[in-house]
Amino acid sequence: MSDKFKLPARYGAGEASIWVQYIEFVAKHKPAVNLGQGFPDYPPPEHVTKALSEIATGENFLLNQYTRGYGHPRLVQNLSKVYSPLINRQLDPMNEILVTNGAYEALFSAILGHVDTGDEVIVIEPFFDCYDFMIRSAGGTPRFIPLKPKATEGVQTSNSWVLDEKELTSLFNSKTKMLILNTPHNPLGKVFNRQELELIANLCKKHNVLCLSDEVYEWMVYEPNKHIRIATLPDMWERTITIGSAGKTFSVTGWKIGWAYGPVNLMKNLQVVHQNCVYTCCTPVQEAVARSFEFELSRINTPECYFNSITRELISKRDYLVKVLRENGFNPTVPDGGYFIIADWTKLKDKIDLSSERDKYQDYRFTKKFAKESGVLVIPPSAFYSEPHKSLGENFARFCFIKKDDNLALAEKLLKEWNAKK
Secondary structure, three states: OOOOOOOOHHHOOOOOOHHHHHHHHHHHHOOOEEOOOOOOOOOOOHHHHHHHHHHHHOOOHHHHOOOOOOOOHHHHHHHHHHHHHHHOOOOOOOOOEEEEOHHHHHHHHHHHHHOOOOOEEEEEEOOOOHHHHHHHHOOOEEEEEEOEEOOOOOOOEHHHEEOOHHHHHHHOOOOEEEEEEEOOOOOOOOOOOHHHHHHHHHHHHHOOOEEEEEOOOOOOEOOOOOOOOHHHOOOOHHHEEEEEEHHHHOOOHHHOOEEEEOOHHHHHHHHHHHHOOOOOOOHHHHHHHHHHHHHHHOOOOOOOOHHHHHHHHHHHHHHHHHHHHHHOOOEEEEOOEOOEEEEEOHHHHHHOOOOOOOOOOHHHHHHHHHHHHHOEEOEOHHHHOOHHHHHHHOOEEEEEOOOOHHHHHHHHHHHHHHHHHO
């Protein structure tokens, strides 16, 4: 009987994800400061949360009922207003945009809607862990290629992590259906430049491959870097699906609203998966996101616009945490986008005994023992690599800096105290 009701093979052994594991770790060990999970620990913009509260108690009771399955009309219309100028074409809000249950479901709908049994999908490492699982669930085969750091003098930035052109080229073949691009990149913070994007685009065009571009950190790019949407490159619109997130855009990760946009023929596949998965997303939250976009559109070219101000808000936090990490034995890669820092911890090896931890990979052992001893929780990056390449992430830890200044200061205090005891 147990064999008959076992988990289907497409779901592997059913291992808990890194997020499930570390949320349970937090609940059990209660570290003093959580720099692991990627969410702000301070309030979102006031107009965003105010919109939701007004909707919940407002006179339009229909906003508590089902809305259009492919996206609340007011929201898709405002998404069209935001993105049409950025991609230099008029987006059809009803046919070229799909609202999803977070960017996570946008990825799910895109992968399950386009990848078939025997298809290959090129995945750039490190990668958001669900990419691998979703590809395999669709019957596809992931083909991995790691970003690797170039030897540099002085400060190491995320843009010194690069793809090997020959290795990338060799992965394309007649079975290749899709390439997944993540820019700005999680967890490295790399912002792919035009030359890198043109290399990817030219290979996609040459081999007739779809590009799934995960751009949820699109507003968090630090000067002089520029976020370039690969869909805007010549002849790439017709083969690109781009993904965005309200959780990242407005710092409301718990709202779980995302979206995908692209040409009608590609979006149709996502609609089919979506309608047979969640069908529609939360109406009042979609309405609140729509109103939030309207507010930002009204001040779009001003410094106060949240799309502009969030970078200023985050860069001081980034620079502060980079300084703290350097002073306490870590070697951080300075991110050019996003809100994570990858830091090499191997200079601390002699200060920490990992023998009591039983995890297979040393970054798991380090992050767990470090959290128990210092009270600072961070994430092991090997979770973002395929099995053959996990060693590439084992010397690093991922820190999140979209946190209150008080908590970043607490992290500094705890790191100094931990070092002083060693």
